[in-house]
Amino acid sequence: MTKPGSHAEREGSQAELIRRSLKRRYRKERRFRLYGITAISIALFSLVILFTDIISKGYTGFIKTTVTLEVNLDGELMYLNDAADPEQIAMADFQAPIIKAMQEYFPEATSRADMRELSRMTGSYASNQVRDLLKENPDWLGTTRTIEFPAHDTVSVYVKHAGDAGYSIRLSEQQQRWTDELLRKGVIDTGFNDVFFTNGDSREPSNAGILGALIGSLLTMGITLVIAFPVGVAAAIYLEEFAPSNRLTDFIEVNINNLAAVPSIIFGLLGLAVFIGLFGMPRSVPVVGGLVLALMTLPTIIISSRAAIKSVPPSIREAAEGIGASKMQVVLHHVLPLAMPGMLTGSIIGMAQALGETAPLLLIGMVAFIVEIPDGFFSSATVLPVQIFIWAGSAEQGFVELASAGIMVLLAFLITMNAFAIWLRKRLERRW
Amino acid sequence: MSISMSPAETTIEEGKTVGIPFSDDPKFHLRNVEVFYGESPAIKNISLDIARNEVIAFIGPSGCGKSTFLRCLNRMNDSIESCQIKGSLLLDGQDIYDPKRDVVELRARVGMVFQKPNPFPKSIYDNVAYGPRIHGLANRKSDLDDVVENSLRKAGLWNEVKDRLDAMATGMSGGQQQRLCIARAIAVSPEVVLMDEPCSALDPIATARIEELIAELSESYTIVIVTHSMQQAARVSNRTAYFHLGHLVEVNDTSKVFTMPEHELTESYITGRFG
Numbered sequence: 001m002t003k004p005g006s007h008a009e010r011e012g013s014q015a016e017l018i019r020r021s022l023k024r025r026y027r028k029e030r031r032f033r034l035y036g037i038t039a040i041s042i043a044l045f046s047l048v049i050l051f052t053d054i055i056s057k058g059y060t061g062f063i064k065t066t067v068t069l070e071v072n073l074d075g076e077l078m079y080l081n082d083a084a085d086p087e088q089i090a091m092a093d094f095q096a097p098i099i100k101a102m103q104e105y106f107p108e109a110t111s112r113a114d115m116r117e118l119s120r121m122t123g124s125y126a127s128n129q130v131r132d133l134l135k136e137n138p139d140w141l142g143t144t145r146t147i148e149f150p151a152h153d154t155v156s157v158y159v160k161h162a163g164d165a166g167y168s169i170r171l172s173e174q175q176q177r178w179t180d181e182l183l184r185k186g187v188i189d190t191g192f193n194d195v196f197f198t199n200g201d202s203r204e205p206s207n208a209g210i211l212g213a214l215i216g217s218l219l220t221m222g223i224t225l226v227i228a229f230p231v232g233v234a235a236a237i238y239l240e241e242f243a244p245s246n247r248l249t250d251f252i253e254v255n256i257n258n259l260a261a262v263p264s265i266i267f268g269l270l271g272l273a274v275f276i277g278l279f280g281m282p283r284s285v286p287v288v289g290g291l292v293l294a295l296m297t298l299p300t301i302i303i304s305s306r307a308a309i310k311s312v313p314p315s316i317r318e319a320a321e322g323i324g325a326s327k328m329q330v331v332l333h334h335v336l337p338l339a340m341p342g343m344l345t346g347s348i349i350g351m352a353q354a355l356g357e358t359a360p361l362l363l364i365g366m367v368a369f370i371v372e373i374p375d376g377f378f379s380s381a382t383v384l385p386v387q388i389f390i391w392a393g394s395a396e397q398g399f400v401e402l403a404s405a406g407i408m409v410l411l412a413f414l415i416t417m418n419a420f421a422i423w424l425r426k427r428l429e430r431r432w
Numbered sequence: 433m434s435i436s437m438s439p440a441e442t443t444i445e446e447g448k449t450v451g452i453p454f455s456d457d458p459k460f461h462l463r464n465v466e467v468f469y470g471e472s473p474a475i476k477n478i479s480l481d482i483a484r485n486e487v488i489a490f491i492g493p494s495g496c497g498k499s500t501f502l503r504c505l506n507r508m509n510d511s512i513e514s515c516q517i518k519g520s521l522l523l524d525g526q527d528i529y530d531p532k533r534d535v536v537e538l539r540a541r542v543g544m545v546f547q548k549p550n551p552f553p554k555s556i557y558d559n560v561a562y563g564p565r566i567h568g569l570a571n572r573k574s575d576l577d578d579v580v581e582n583s584l585r586k587a588g589l590w591n592e593v594k595d596r597l598d599a600m601a602t603g604m605s606g607g608q609q610q611r612l613c614i615a616r617a618i619a620v621s622p623e624v625v626l627m628d629e630p631c632s633a634l635d636p637i638a639t640a641r642i643e644e645l646i647a648e649l650s651e652s653y654t655i656v657i658v659t660h661s662m663q664q665a666a667r668v669s670n671r672t673a674y675f676h677l678g679h680l681v682e683v684n685d686t687s688k689v690f691t692m693p694e695h696e697l698t699e700s701y702i703t704g705r706f707g
Contacts, residue, residue: 245513315550319613321508322546323563323620324539333562334552 054411058404064193064206065151065159067122067182069101072144073134083138094127094134095119098149105187106178117175121182123150123206150195150206151188153398155179159188160401167397196405200371201387205398208391210409212373216286216366216381217355217413219374223290224297224354229347231294232301236343239302240309241331260299267296268360276364283365284380292360297350304346308339341425348421352414358385384410446477450694451684453673455481459624459654460505465519467500467509474500476678477519482624487646487655489665489686492675493701498658501675502626504528505656506542507535523624540567543622547629549609551601551616556593559601559612560584563620579619587615588645607638614645618653625649627657631664643668662702666690674698 075081077100080092102118103109109118126149133147134140151159154170158179161167171179182188199209243249271292275281281288312335320330361367366382367390374381382390384406391403458481467475475497482488490498500509507528509515521528528538540563551559560580563569570576580597584590589611593599601612610630617625627646631639646655646668659665665672665686672689674682674697682689682698693699 313550315546315548316552317511318508318544318546319550319552319616320562321511322506322539322544323566323616324536324543325562325566326536329566333566338553 054404054407058401058408060160061401061405062193062196063160063190064195065156065188065190067149067151067155067188069098069147069149069187070104070144071097071101071130071147073097073130073140073142074100075141080134080141083134083141089131089135092131094130097130098122098126105182105185114174117172118178120152121155121175121178123152123204125150125202125204125207150204153205153396155188156206157397159183159190196402200373201369201382201390202371205396205402208399208402210384210387210406212370213382213384213387213406214409214413216374217383219286219377219381220289220293220383221351221355221417223287223377224293225347225351227291227294228297228301228350232298232347233305233343235298236302236305236309237331237336240306241327241335256299256302260303263359264296264357265359265363267292268363270295271360271364282378284368284370284382285378286374286381287377288364289361289366289381289383290377292364293354293357296357296360297347297354300350300353301343301347304349305339305343308342308346309335311342312338337428340428344421344425344428348418351421352418355414355417356385356410358389361386384413446679449479449680449683451682451689453480453680453683455483457484458482459484459524461520461522461525463520465501465504465517465521467497467504467518468516469512470514474678475504478680480673480680480683482654482656483671485650485652485654486671487650487657487669488671488673489669490656490658490673490675491660491662491665491701495677496675497678498675499628502628502656502658505624505626506539506544508544510535540620541622542624542626543617543620544626545610545613545617545628545630548633549606549613551604551609551612553600553602555598556601556604556612557597560615560619563616567620569620583615583619586618586649587611588641588648589615605638607634607641610634610638610642611645614642614649618649622653624654624656627655629658629660632660639664662690674701676701
């Protein structure tokens, strides 16, 4: 107190020091915040680009090009007297009436080459469509019917992507003229691609659909969930609550953590060797796919379930033990319900991983070309990501947009699945 | 102010307890109890009787082993793998640590209330009904209702919660939660209630409420209470046991301990020279 001046001076300089350091600290904070915002912006920007790209390329996959023709189902033209006779059906020419119907619009196209080009305006399954219609309705023979055919892949690409540098137009000058003409007349038209949601795979893009893969994914995921979730949760509970901590359990723990990092294709090899080789299960079926994916998902579920069990407050455990609840009662009545939301979160992550998995399924034959929609766990099937993989590698240009559309379906499937799981988790949390 | 007598300077003779540690009609008969966590001893050769229907308070500085000793009485240390217990611990003449002894049955007879209120995240009703349910004490809904009402009445909580038995227990105040935990403990009609610092997380009013409750409960239960508050020990207990560094230094009638402690360590502690 003898030198108030110097004291105040000292105080002043100290305050100045703090002020200066404060400035530095705030600068640091601002800089850090900027880094964070930049990181998030980059992530969001990439996401926007990804989605824009997929949607802009893929939305045309949801549009189909059709050719609607008045077809005279003339028996003479098709060499068919009796549509109920399977032998005659097998021999008949169903392409002829379609060409004939097209010639109504272009009477000048009579040469063999012209007729071939005309026949390539409709999809290659158009004649099969006529055959099937006649098989179902033998009395249509000799009548004139309005039939909607899917347009040929090349026509469809021309209609949807004329002028788009990303697509090459594989129509002849004459076919392009014809297409323009038919478009004007409303014979060729575009509409919502219902075929995409009702068909299985096909060699012809206009005939190919995602339904087979969607059902295949559902069946496979069903098996995965039914096996991986109970086994994973049971393993986690045992390891966390009952297992003695010794060298064996340490070894198991290390191996579970390692398994979570094993490349998924290894699980495919395992499935091939064990389920198909050793147990003699059929190839390409959802059961085997589900089993393989369950093995792949198990470590994720076990690890996250253990974390969820660990995070249950010990006070709750003690409370139950203090009243005289047995170990099993403590686990079932208190630990499990409290850990369930966390376990579900882990399972969602595992299942989402499994849903997008391609590599292990290639090895067990789920990459086969499968037209039929699977009707059970033991019928041949493929899954969404594999279907996308197949389409993305196909030569026909129509498959490119189908692959993008398939990605959108896969994403929608994933979002639906996650939304359901989150809803379930919220419900469980509220109950407790 | 200097501390004239640090604990290290006073020698404690192992196994030697001043006062009156034994009783003619013991509920708990504890002899030469030793507890180890791994290699390090937490309780060093303690012998004590806890009489029927008495309230005994365990006091002592932090880390003196009073909670550890309390938790031995209903085997709550079982879940700690490194914990080893030696000596003879008898409840009504039967060995608590007999390997053949069912720990579930033991805990149904020796209930426990913890330091922090720990109600289950369930309704008030379900909290109290949990014990009777798992032990199959009440099979009919009306019986269970009676048990719940009686327990809540004994815990002095009935009038506050009778209109909202379905409300979540975690939504109550801290003091109410602790009384609920007491109601939950006595719902299974235990013979002994162990209380591990039951008021340490509560405000003075809630504490007073719990202390009243302990006085009421002491008519029908044997109560062992660990507390950091000497005033509390003085108010609620018949006998007080002073623990120090794993030793049981002195046990005597509460009035005697707080007015004329025999051991100098006890005296230093209750006069606030350390602890």
